[in-house]
Amino acid sequence: MFDDDYDDLALHRLSVPATSPGGMSRRRFLQLVGGGAGLAAGAVAFSPMVDQMRAFAAPPIGPTDGVLVLLMLEGGNDSLNMLVPFGTPRYYDLRPHIAIPGAQTLALNASTGLHPAMTRIKGLYDQGKVAVVRGVGYQPPDLSHFTSMGIWMNGWGGGSQPGGPTGWIGRYLDGLPNAAGESLLGVVMGSSVPLHMVGSVARASGLPENIGGAFGIDRSVPEDARMFDAISAFGSGPTQLGPWGDLIGTTERNTLDLAQRIQPAYQGDLPASDLGRKLVLCARLINANLGIRVLSTNLAGFDTHSDQPGSQANLMADLDASVGAFFDTLSATFKSRVTLMTFSEFGRRPEDNDTSGTDHGTAAVHFVMGDKVNGGLHGAQPSLTALDDNGNLVNGVDFRQLYATVLDQWLRADAREVLGYNFGTLPLFATGGPGGTTGGTGGTGTTPGGPVRPFRRLRKRLTAA
């Protein structure tokens, strides 16, 4: 029953909580959750929580291990108004209603500038800490939010995917020690865990923006502690209620375990914006050195079919301030070990639509930020004249080249194994990798926008109904 849940519900409607046993075989899942199968009903052992915590503890991040933070821009970000090609007259022809005058942009060179609201990111760019990757997409493009986001989250470029659909980060986490047992290798800030964070055995944890009543944290009252332990015991044996009942039980047990570990990160003031709060929490969780390798969060509202200028300006301002707050919060120990990367299901159509909005598009710009990136412009600006049949941009960079770069050069993983194909990498990182003391390289790095390497056709089941 689980595998099929990933079929259209996952790939076409995206969010699959990491607590779900994913592409794992039913038997493997039952082995995992059935650890207490020998216990007779009623003869329940109340193991002290501290033992469980030790059993689940992840190794701390080593000094040369990279941490990745993903920022999902939901709805399809209009990158032509995020990175404005003001030196291209055609841009103004295509966008009579929403084009941004070059003088208003934060110019990166004589022809290209950032959206006016991106002041903090511009500052980071000037310090060589922002790699701007242009023309990122895939062929053939799909204009459905849900299919296209599924393709991005899945990130698989090989043949049929063994064990059913999983996400690219999930497959990376699968390769880490204790991937099946450790619930903090991957973290999602939010109330569901999207497909890219779901592996065959790895299960990212969804953490909240606040811990409200802090259920499970305060064990000072003995009655409470006994209750928490009993609820943990729900997940210690097969519930006899089928796989969903078991999943609820194990998740409750893991949640009570997590409560103790993440609690310090929630102390103190947080920014007012949702994204700011989530990114600052990400930074604090990283600083706490809990063994987290990848964190994912999101900003929604980019599906700007109408009245785009105001709403996108608000989104850019929120994004900019929140990213700034994120880097401000990172401790000196971790600053050089963290990279933040944006992604989105697609960009938007070059031609605006008369209601001051834009319809679904294809290739887009994405930002890779951090102390150790090779700052500057990468990838070629897609042509505004040689558009595809739907009037959309043609990508010069495959999004899996971006993934391969991060996997190979930042996370030190085997990108080919995770992505199913060798997509090649981009020079987005300074030599030396995570850690150390060297900063960025000064905002001059560039990547020629050459032809994309060939790739295999997407798996049929990705696009079949």
Next chain:
Amino acid sequence: MDLQQWWLDRMAGVPRPLQEKLTLFWHGHFATSQDKVNSARDMYDQNHLFRTDGLGSFENLVQKMSQQVAMLIYLDNDPNEKGSPNENFARELMELFTLGVNQYTQDDVVAGARAWTGHNVDYGANPRVYRFYPDRHDNDPKTFMGTTQNWDGPQIITRILTVEPQRSIAARFIAKKLWTFFAFSNPSAAILDQLTTAFVGSNLDVATLLRTIFLHSEFYSVQARQGLVRSPVEWVVACLKALGFTAADRNPQWWMDQMGQQLFYPPNVAGWKNNAYWVNSTALWARADFARNLTWKADQAGFLAEVMQRDVSNQHVLSSAAAIDLAYSRFGLDPAAGSVSPYLRGVLVNWLDGQRAAEDPPTYSWRHWAPIELTTMMMLTPDVQLA
């Protein structure tokens, strides 16, 4: 009046819970959010349509929802005019509302968008209403699904839902989604064949489809009994009912966003997902925090007095097992009939024994903590969290 509280209390209180559950289904299917619509009246009008027309002709429902302000605004058809088509509604009408992904082309989206030009909102009226403006409609020929003519929006819906193969594709798409909502995910091809045949045979009558679902032998299988995690809405309503509270009194909406489901605020146009989507740390914290908040008041609900009653010699009248079974019965579960997990019941009985051992003779602490925590534990037991 708070619209979320109103609907939650209606779900908990009405004599026709099926109608409310179907209304919830359509709310997730034809998803619009107050975030963008920004009008309780328009959201209510759509909710009312789902309640009054949700059980009849599917085509009628699609036609009517597409001519309501909430949908027109949510999917940007309100500014869709000749010469400046907006593709948002035309695309989702096919991908999410009727046919499913990859059952149409981008050319169909473009033609559909032109067909829907002029179907806008009259902002001059008070309250604002749907209005068709002939002068804003694109009357030029457009090719939709292979036929070139002067398509109008409603004709697009009729074309999809009355002509094969699209009619059967739509029937199967809706049948699968309804089965998944009421029984379990990923029904077999055999089940879908039967549902599709009945649905098509009735001209897409939703009542016929539901009857076919509810009379299907697989609907009574173990897989169906254990097939669905209660969504936050279903779980909150069940808990309010069991403990005799109202949403107006207890404000569950304060926790439901973090549980992952806020009525009138679906996360995007695809609505809510199911099952595993509801089970993660964030959502469980929110459920636990709500349970705790609710149970602080639960001694008002009555049954806790029964659980903790003592005889003249200060002995518990009910054994731990009997007390636990009484609590189950308040949540509509009957251990004697085998409708709960013996393992989990064992955990609960053990816990209560432990509490009693630790707290006997009775103390202030026992009187006030254990019964309260019992209701928290009941709400969090996987038995109560499954539909």
